[in-house]
Amino acid sequence: MSQAPVFPDGFLWGAATAAHQIEGSPLADGAGPSIWTRFAHTPGMTLNGDTGDVACDHYRRWKDDVKLMRDLGLQAYRFSVAWARVLPEGTGRINQAGLDFYSRLVDELLANGIEPLLTLYHWDLPAALDDRGGWLNRDSADWFAEYASVMYKALDGRVKKWVTLNEPWVITDGGYLHGALAPGHRSLFEAPIASHNLMRAHGAAVRAYREIGAHEIGLVVNIEPKYAASDSEADRVATRRAHAYMNEQYLHPALLGRYPEELEDVFGAAWPEWPKQDFELIRQKLDFVGINYYTRGVTEANDSYPLKAGSVRQPLATYSETGWEFYPKGLTDLLVWFKQTYGDTPVYITENGAAMYDPPAAEVDADGRGRVRDPLRTAYLRQHIGAIHDAIQAGVDVRGYMLWSLLDNLEWSLGYSKRFGMVHVNYATQQRTPKDSAHWYSGVIRSHGRSL
Ligand SMILES: OC[C@H]1NNC[C@@H](O)[C@@H]1O
Numbered sequence: 001m002s003q004a005p006v007f008p009d010g011f012l013w014g015a016a017t018a019a020h021q022i023e024g025s026p027l028a029d030g031a032g033p034s035i036w037t038r039f040a041h042t043p044g045m046t047l048n049g050d051t052g053d054v055a056c057d058h059y060r061r062w063k064d065d066v067k068l069m070r071d072l073g074l075q076a077y078r079f080s081v082a083w084a085r086v087l088p089e090g091t092g093r094i095n096q097a098g099l100d101f102y103s104r105l106v107d108e109l110l111a112n113g114i115e116p117l118l119t120l121y122h123w124d125l126p127a128a129l130d131d132r133g134g135w136l137n138r139d140s141a142d143w144f145a146e147y148a149s150v151m152y153k154a155l156d157g158r159v160k161k162w163v164t165l166n167e168p169w170v171i172t173d174g175g176y177l178h179g180a181l182a183p184g185h186r187s188l189f190e191a192p193i194a195s196h197n198l199m200r201a202h203g204a205a206v207r208a209y210r211e212i213g214a215h216e217i218g219l220v221v222n223i224e225p226k227y228a229a230s231d232s233e234a235d236r237v238a239t240r241r242a243h244a245y246m247n248e249q250y251l252h253p254a255l256l257g258r259y260p261e262e263l264e265d266v267f268g269a270a271w272p273e274w275p276k277q278d279f280e281l282i283r284q285k286l287d288f289v290g291i292n293y294y295t296r297g298v299t300e301a302n303d304s305y306p307l308k309a310g311s312v313r314q315p316l317a318t319y320s321e322t323g324w325e326f327y328p329k330g331l332t333d334l335l336v337w338f339k340q341t342y343g344d345t346p347v348y349i350t351e352n353g354a355a356m357y358d359p360p361a362a363e364v365d366a367d368g369r370g371r372v373r374d375p376l377r378t379a380y381l382r383q384h385i386g387a388i389h390d391a392i393q394a395g396v397d398v399r400g401y402m403l404w405s406l407l408d409n410l411e412w413s414l415g416y417s418k419r420f421g422m423v424h425v426n427y428a429t430q431q432r433t434p435k436d437s438a439h440w441y442s443g444v445i446r447s448h449g450r451s452l
């Protein structure tokens, strides 16, 4: 870009993690098991049988990790609460030790001038609730509102930015349709029911917040722009279907109070008729929407199940270790689409980053400092933050950027094989080593984006 980019005053620079991916000690101090504790301990469900039993040991190293965030100059930190630490059976009895862990973490963040952004649900449903049907049970909206209310009463005021759900699309596409993620179901009939109950739970939690809380609450979605692979009718229709399935399936009910028409084509006989009053619950005024952006999808018609659409590999593009095309312009296009479709709801980029061929371990450089050279990640981050600036110049109200992730961590079914962190974690020693990209990002924060 020609001259140094100027980001809006108050634009918030941070990083993101999630409880099950970094904490370890999943059953410590009275915590109950989650569906991920069970899923990862089920043979064959995760790469190398990796589990969250230790992860980054953040449950014990949290104070040093906050110091690391301060040293990096982070202004904000997005994390999630493990529901089953606070309510071991999912509802009813509160485990004070679990609540205290998050209360202490929030106080430490505030003491270090770091704003907490708290995600209530980042995929780790208490196993006890899965035994009662989990997200397939319409009561899940009440369970979630009860848990959310416990958290609001304990932390609101110290926490001023709340997120209900992280990525409902992944929860249902992974957990209920294809079975790659907990709870590992494979059902075309269950997926829309789980989706719908997740969105009812989102609405119930926002409604509860308006009774108890005094600050801001939003929803986080992972969305990716879909571009037709050709201008054939088949590819254009397939692209529309893929766009509705991933990008509109959750934002439409949350912000417009209805589903996109294409979902009936995707699910066919498995698409239920929804009670009208459900949409009054689901559609709640939001203070912001969090967008998690990684890549785009150049889309063609194919015979994939059930979408009959799929991504076409781009011959000259760069791909990350998770097979995602490096396409920063997609973020600008997506943000402009969001504003055009949903209006001026403020947006945070609540996740962006890449697993990008880091060296396996930190080397020690000339002055004995640990060093991890990750130029591809720095290139990815620089271009995506630049793409956000382009969207801001196009009039989109983007309020902040949470880099995924602070630490290398448990990439769900891919185990520890994919490193998204700006800080390297040696899992044998738990040694943290800021990568070159972390030092670069610190400079971006210090210059409020001008050094991009
Ligand atoms: O795949 C990278 C990230 N994507 N969004 C949800 C996070 O939990 C993932 O680690």
Ligand SMILES: [Ca+2]
Binding pocket: 261, 264
């Ligand atoms: Ca219809």
